[in-house]
Amino acid sequence: MTRLIVVLGDQLSHDGAALRGADKTSDVVMMAEVRAEATYAAHHKQKLALVFAAMRRFGDELTQAGWQLCYTKLTDPENAGSLPGEIARRADEVGADEASVIAPGEWRLREAFDASPIPIQQLPDDRFFCSEGRFSDWAKGRKELRMEWFYREMRRETGLLMEGDKPAGGQWNFDKDNRKPAQPDLFRTPAPTFRKDALVQEVLEMVEAEFPDNFGTLEGFNWPVSRAQALRALDHFITHNLRDFGPYQDAMLSDDPLLYHALLSGALNIGLLSAQEVCAAAEEAWKAGDVPIQSAEGFIRQILGWREYVRGIYFFEGPDYTARNGLDHQRDLPWAYWSGETDMACLKATVTQTRDLAYSHHIQRLMVAGNFALLAGVDPAQVQDWFLAVYIDAFEWVEAPNTAGMSQYSDGGVVASKPYISSGAYIDKMSDYCAGCVYDVRAKSGQGACPFNSLYWHFLDRHRDRFEGNPRMALIYRNWDKQDAQTRQDKLDSAADILAKLDAGERV
Ligand code: FAD
Ligand code: DLZ
Ligand code: SF4
Structure with missing residues (x-):
């Protein structure tokens, strides 16, 4: 009996559970580049290129190793467009009545495979230390x-x-x-x-043409x-x-x-x-x-x-994790996250670098892009969409807890014991961005003051009920309460001005 062994674009391990349990003489391996996977997030062009190039290279290695392989390219005319669709088509083609795959790293696909008319066995992904x-x-x-x-x-x-x-x-x-x-x-x-090489060149050209x-x-x-x-x-x-x-x-x-x-x-x-x-x-x-x-x-x-x-x-x-909005943040993600059009040197550097490399390191993600979105009260679903799209390594199992949990506190504190927020002082200490910034990192409020400085206190003030009882934040609230009323009001007013600009789609 022929079984279909499905290898997904992020399962390119020769010793993965699905291949380990397969028989070269009777089973057929299938891999498929499909639109549904290329479009469930607005993936960075380099991420698309990485996944497709690595899939093609891995497919070649499987063939060299003696596997029977059905490989569907994105632009093949008979491509069914989705993984369940391709599994059904290939099963029909090779006469398989069951399929086997490493359980995907996303609830969305696990649910789609569970609903497949062809039974798909989802095997535990044992490429991790912890099951x-x-x-x-x-x-x-x-x-x-x-x-x-x-x-x-x-x-x-x-x-x-x-x-x-x-x-x-x-x-x-x-x-x-x-x-x-x-x-x-x-x-x-x-x-x-x-x-x-030629394979990578071909993929780069395809990605540019198709996306x-x-x-x-x-x-x-x-x-x-x-x-x-x-x-x-x-x-x-x-x-x-x-x-x-x-x-x-x-x-x-x-x-x-x-x-x-x-x-x-x-x-x-x-x-x-x-x-x-x-x-x-x-x-x-x-x-x-x-x-x-x-x-x-x-x-x-x-x-x-x-x-x-x-x-x-x-x-x-569970599957509802990504939908949580523990701080009830509703603001739209500023356009600057896509365009890089901002006067904030740190955010500009992070976005332009992300555009060019599909990469920024952890602290840029957490303390610049994430911190600003959190302080500005951006809808965490939109923040997650951005993080899932723009990074070379973004797959939901790792992106969501980092973004929703660690960075946006939208899971209400499952991942982080307190929100990862900071004023401009932290960014100034850890970077050279502020020296070249239009904003003054030492100014706490008023025109020209670093936006992180006032937004930081605005965040703490508006979420006081939730956070003042947190022992790790008590000192911060004591500091806020010690500031005189006018100083506090100036900061809140400055933050309100910045938020109003963001709401009006103006450059910040
Ligand atoms: P290094 O900084 O050199 O770290 C070494 C390795 O450790 C990484 O390759 C990675 O595999 C692992 N690692 C480090 N931190 C984390 C972490 N917090 N969670 C999981 N693995 C970690 N990482 C992803 O792999 N995919 C994502 O989609 C992703 N989204 C993120 C979103 C936000 C908001 C934040 C704050 C972090 C996110 N991270 C994500 C974690 C981390 O930023 C990246 O793993 C890291 O920047 C990758 O670069 P590197 O390989 O040079 O890692
Ligand atoms: C990310 C991705 C992309 C862009 N394209 C494909 C594809 O065409 N075929 C495929 O098998 N996998 C792709 N992937 C990886 C899947 O989206 C990934 O397996 C799920 O998100 C689960 O982690
Ligand atoms: Fe970023 Fe503020 Fe420093 Fe400008 S001054 S680079 S906005 S932290």
């Missing part, structure tokens, strides 16, 4: 969920950075050593470059599209950047958008690299004495901790 069931066992019955406790359990379970039952270096977390601003450094090793109006440019496309290239990217990071990753992971520089970051999230999320091998490589570098513990720990925590944790939250919280 959905394991996370749920950990989370059930807890009053509050916190990443740090989950992370320690994962460290113990995997033995990563453990010395017996103690954390390596005597601490679980070295974050306090990891908050340095960076200086421009001409000797920082440039990112590796990946050759745009001319999507956000982003393709000129700077430089992402690994095969496992071999992804391994090179990993090796480059471990050799050149991991050492300084820890101390500078929160720093932002106008002329150096990449700093010491790994640039591995795209490759990880589409399956070209495994979380296990990436963490093992970082641990190995520490054991060899090549990198300090705070860098190895800081990096491994992002993957073994945050990445696993947010995935656990996404599936634990």
Whole structure:
């Protein structure tokens, strides 16, 4: 009996559960580039190019490895346009009456596969350290969920950075050593470059032709599209950047958008690299004495901790997670997020860099783009649409808890114990943006004052009922109450002016 083995665009792992359980002699593998997946979010052109190029390359590798493969290109005339549609068409074509797939990383597709007339077996995605069931066992019955406790359990379970039952270096977390601003450094090793061969060229041309109006440019496309290239990217990071990753992971520089970051999230999320091998490589570098513990720990925590944790939250919280609006924010996302037309140097840099690279690092996402949207009271659904569209690594299981949970507090505090908000002072400390900004980061209110400064207090003031009882925010409210009435009113008035401008679609 022939079975159809379905491999999705973010499941490009040769040892994934669906392929592992398949039989080369009787089963047929199918992959399909489809409009429905290309349009459920307004994907950045580079993200479309990455997924399609990597799918085609992976398809070639499957054929070379002896699999029977049905591959549908986006523009094939017989393309049914959706994954369930293609599964039905291919099942009919090869005489299969069942299909098997790794459970997708999105409720939307899991539900669509459940509703398919051809039975589709959805296998647990075991490319993660922590299964959905394991996370749920950990989370059930807890009053509050916190990443740090989950992370320690994962460290113990995997033995990563453990010395017996103690954390390596005597601490679980070295974050306090990891908050340095960076200086421009001409000797920082440039990112590796990946050759745009005929396959990649063809995909880039197809994306430009089929999606001319999507956000982003393709000129700077430089992402690994095969496992071999992804391994090179990993090796480059471990050799050149991991050492300084820890101390500078929160720093932002106008002329150096990449700093010491790994640039591995795209490759990880589409399956070209495994979380296990990436963490093992970082641990190995520490054991060899090549990198300090705070860098190895800081990096491994992002993957073994945050990445696993947010995935656990996404599936634990259920399909309504993305629809929550805990702070009842309703404002439209400012047009500047798409156009980059803003006088705010930090936001402009983040948006233009995102347009050119489909990438900005965590602190730009959290403390610039996310922080501004949160302070301005933007509808979290629109914020999520933006984050799901514009980044090379954006898939809902990881994007939603980061955006709705960590960044916008729209899940009411499931992911974050307090909102990630800051005034301009934080951005000034961690970046060189403010020196070149039209706004004055030291001015707290009035024309020309940094918008983050007044919006910060406006947010706290309008959400006082919700947050003043939070012990982690008590000091902030005491500070607000100590300011004289006129100072407070000036800030609230300045914030109201900015919000009115945003509502009128004016440049801020
Ligand atoms: P590095 O900074 O070098 O970190 C190393 C690795 O750790 C990353 O490759 C990534 O796999 C993992 N990692 C780090 N932080 C996180 C995190 N918070 N959650 C999950 N994994 C993490 N990451 C995505 O992969 N996809 C997304 O759609 C996404 N959306 C985000 C939205 C917002 C609002 C915020 C604040 C963060 C988001 N992140 C997302 C997390 C993080 O910003 C990216 O993983 C990181 O910037 C990717 O760049 P890098 O590979 O250079 O990572
Ligand atoms: C992101 C994406 C895109 C743009 N296109 C395809 C596609 O044409 N075919 C496919 O199998 N997968 C694609 N993907 C990845 C899916 O959207 C992804 O599997 C789901 O969002 C679940 O994570
Ligand atoms: Fe951003 Fe304010 Fe600094 Fe300008 S002054 S770059 S708006 S933080």
